[in-house]
Amino acid sequence: MAETSIATTPPPDTLLEVVGLSKSFGGRRGRTSGIRAVADVDLTLRRGETLGLVGESGCGKSTLSRLILSLLEPDAGQVRIAGIDFTHAPERHRRELRRRIQVVFQDALSSLNPRMTIGANIAEPMRLQGLGSAALRRTEARRLLGLVGLRPEHEDRYPHEFSGGQCQRIAIARALMLQPEIIVFDEAVSALDVSIRAQILRLILDLQRQFGLSYIFISHDLGVIKRICDRIAVMYLGQIVEIGPAETVCRAPRHPYTAALLRAIPIADPRRMRVSDLGQIEGDAVGAVKPDACPFAPRCPKQFDPCDKRRPALIDVAPGHQAACHLNEPEAC
């Protein structure tokens, strides 16, 4: 895999580049206006970096990860892994590239083959890639089972015999099987209790430190995101509305949607917060956005004049920190 593209490769340690990815789901045939699940997204991921991806339910996070993994054909744009075009690579080449990027799907139980034992499920990626002997794959699967806190001797059981959190850990073990360079975690720790979650997060941080892995970490738990991510990208209706260093985004968000998210986090202390104190955003995300308005405008508490006339661009608000809100424009102040 020595070939490199001559494209404008930004910093040399960039591992994954996402350029102008878009995807609509057409609904019924003959109608062009479907759901714009992902709209013109640009991203980069450096070697050894963790990028957090947060956003409203249904805003297109899983679709974006499917596009990145080349499981869906994008309407436009491409994904490059170490400079190689993953999206348009021929099938055989793409299959090889898949070894470098793995995923933990959101619905853990249904992402496991119900007719295979969990040992076979975990070993499956290697088998599909035609790597290793059966014995080696099995030893490795057992090792990974232990690593995610399950009992290797349970390898002969079937997925339905495990609890939600156990299935999630099986799915994580499977993603580690091919020793990829990039792993996309789609809500991969949501069904784990705080203790096992800490154990799993520690595991993936250790792996990152040892092997320089890069992660895209989709989660609704901002506590976890802030804890393990270097940068955070906030999505709203298919677009990235804010992206920047984790610490800064959480401390001083520059987009009202990010701010609303931070207000809605429940705190583990009944004296400080009950249901009625949870911040809410009024209204619901509208399906069809006016093309020349800010998608968040209808619900934005700080909406002002230009918001439904011009769509805000993603502009630099600080070094390495960008946001798409008119409030950040110089003339707004």
Added chain:
Amino acid sequence: MSAPASLVVTDLRTRFGSDRVGATVVDGVTFTLLPGRTTALVGESGCGKSATALSLMRLIDKPGRIIGGSVTLNGRDLLGLSESEMEQVRGAAIGMIFQDPLTSLNPALTIGQQIVETLQAHRPMSRADADRTAIDLLTRVGVTDAARRIGDYPHHFSGGMRQRVLIAAAISCSPSVIIADEPTTALDVTVQAKILRLLHDLQGAMGASLLLITHDLGVVASMADEVLVMYAGRIVERADVDTLFHDPRHPYTKALLACVAGIEDDRSVPLEPIGGSAPDLWNPPVGCRFAPRCPVVQDVCRSQDQPLRRISAEHEAACILVEEDRMHG
């Protein structure tokens, strides 16, 4: 709408496998759900929370079975009902939100059909009325453009949207008991806030009781009146929410609370899981099941089961230290 009811669970035991080799994953669980109150059930992954919830609904699949105890809804013994009587209870009197949305939805039915089916199973209702109710329910759980999306199939929905479909189906018949197994795991915090408030309001309006299973201690703190802590198939602590967070007595509860990572914590705080690993339920340790991992373990703990001990009317913990604390003052 059914009248407010209380669900009493006594010494419930559920087992997978045979009598000789198997795992009793719900092992003598006792609790009461009162009208208008939220009871949270928390515990380690795989400790039997979902199994408890499924047992209440009598939905344990074949190789597993309920081997003891009783579940009564307003004095009516649910474990003694025939299967067809139980079908009338499910969905109508008790609504359940399952943990795994995709496997709980029928892939061959549209989103609308799934909800309409529940509605029509329990109430005579015209198709048009049922459709309208379904759209209304979906809108209430925050599904955008519900009227159009009602014809989509489950795999056209995002994870969080599927979860909200299940919530809509569960509350569709205004049940008097709602069992919610991790209802907000796939929801971002703003939608989560909306759903939690919806459940809270429903509860206020109808006096429903809510059993909330969740790993998010923030959700527990904001929603629960009472909290049950489960470990390896058993309830190890029961307390009102304030006491649980501020005066936990069982070492497992303490350890669990110590693992919480808040938004205020920064990266220098180490991630500390509880040491050791969860016991194998197929081969449970003798005595207190937390003993092998307990920082304050005593010799008796390794040989004798520790029953729940009363601390106050609202607070119980299954730990020998409760006894010692009492003796020392």
Added chain:
Amino acid sequence: MSTLDTSTSIDAARADRGSSRARFWRMKSFARDRGAVVSATLLAAVVLAVVLAPTLAGVGPDDADNLARYAPMGTAGHLLGTDQQGRDMLARLLFGGRVSLLIGVVPTVIAGMIGLGLGLMAGYWRGLVDQIIMRCLDVVFAFPMVLLAIAIAGSMRPGVLTEVIAITVVLIPYFARLARTATEGIVPMPFIEAARAAGGTRLTIMLRYVLPNVFSPVVVYATTLMGLMIVVGSGLSFIGLGVQPPTADWGAMVAEGRVVLRRAPHVTILPGCAILLVSLAFNFLGDGIRDALDPRTIRR
């Protein structure tokens, strides 16, 4: 299940035992399914009996004993009695069973395999492949089943082979439809996507992931059809397109016995019962196979 052997040193030794162990549980689960075991035993006995027909029957199926017409069951020398021409019922049942089982099983199995393949391709590849396969099958589908069988059989020389071919052709679209629907239900499942993400090729995914999930409904469907096909085959014989008299299958025996139903009910009832029993046994067997194939219903 022992939990003591956690050491990894024995891993390699155990490495290839996974699938055989799974197979063991499958067999064991099947063995505990009483309906399936009884059915399998019954079918095995029936097959053995028809294979050994010449030995067991003693007389030929067409040897008419004019002195013993209408003999009731239990008559000495004619254990199951005789029919209106004095032919031994036991012999006729055994020899007729050869034809009936053949007509019931062979076309269903062949059509099941072809239909499974076509439906799988149509449902998995969609697009043009789907269009071509399904439109072609729709043409076949458009004719009533029996009429089509008659048309096909009528264009060839009457005989068992003709019957088998006719019924096979007629059944293929039914199986293809079923397989296609089942495939469409499986393909959007996340575990298929997971296999793609791991680098599974389309062919591997189709054969390793989709096929096993589509196989079960096809087996169940096939076993329900087997009984029905015994009857359809008789219908073809009856109108002179299948096996020719005096060779009779069970269905033809029922039809012939009709006229003497009052006088000698056993002539009708015996082959009728044979059809019923064998059909039921196939049904139970199909359910048993399905359950044994699905880990969610395996009983440990």
